[in-house]
Amino acid sequence: MSRTMNQGTIPARVDPIKCVEQNTHIEGVLAVSKLDRLGDYLTERSGEVQVSMTFGRDEQKIATLQGQCDTRVKMLCQRCLKPVEVEVSSEFSLGIVFSDEQASHLPKQYDPIVTDGESLALPQLLEDELILSLPMFAYHDHCEEHEHTSESVSSQDEAVVEKKENPFSVLAQLKKS
Ligand SMILES: [Zn+2]
Numbered sequence: 001m002s003r004t005m006n007q008g009t010i011p012a013r014v015d016p017i018k019c020v021e022q023n024t025h026i027e028g029v030l031a032v033s034k035l036d037r038l039g040d041y042l043t044e045r046s047g048e049v050q051v052s053m054t055f056g057r058d059e060q061k062i063a064t065l066q067g068q069c070d071t072r073v074k075m076l077c078q079r080c081l082k083p084v085e086v087e088v089s090s091e092f093s094l095g096i097v098f099s100d101e102q103a104s105h106l107p108k109q110y111d112p113i114v115t116d117g118e119s120l121a122l123p124q125l126l127e128d129e130l131i132l133s134l135p136m137f138a139y140h141d142h143c144e145e146h147e148h149t150s151e152s153v154s155s156q157d158e159a160v161v162e163k164k165e166n167p168f169s170v171l172a173q174l175k176k177s
Pocket of ligand 1: 077081139140
C-alpha cells in the first residue's frame with residue numbers, strides 16, 4: 001500500500017494530504033549549500049544531508065511525518081577557532097495539522113507542522129530539524145598543537161579570547177566552570 005519516492009534529491013514541495021493517504025516513503029539527499037539558514041552556523045556550505053522519512057496516520061488517525069536526517073558539517077571550534085567536523089543527526093516525529101488550534105491539540109509525542117494542506121516545503125522543514133540538532137558549541141576532541149607547546153591549555157585559551165574577542169569563547173569558559 002505504500003509508495004516510495006526515491007529520487008536522488010529530496011523534492012522541494014510535496015502534497016501532504018496525498019503523501020499521508022499513500023503512506024509515502026521518501027529517501028534521498030539534500031545539498032547543504034541550499035540551506036541558507038543552516039549555513040549561517042557553518043564554516044563551509046558543503047556536503048549532503050541523508051534523509052529518510054515516511055508519511056502516514058497513527059492509530060488515532062493523526063497525520064504524521066516521521067523520519068530522520070543525518071549529515072556532517074563544519075563548524076568553528078570554540079577552542080582553536082579552526083573548522084571542526086560535526087556529525088548532526090535528527091530524528092523527528094511530526095503531526096501534520098492545518099491550524100494552530102489543531103496544533104495545540106496534538107499529543108505530546110508529536111511536534112506540530114502547520115501546513116495549508118496544499119504543499120509542504122520539505123527542505124525548510126528538514127533545515128529546522130537540523131538547526132535544532134546542532135551543538136551549541138563545537139570543539140575538536142584534540143585541537144591541533146599550537147606553536148608554543150610549553151604553554152598550558154588554559155593560558156592559550158585566554159590568549160585566543162583576548163586576541164579575537166570571540167563571545168562564544170567567553171561563554172564556553174563560563175560553561176566549563
Ligand atoms: Zn580546535
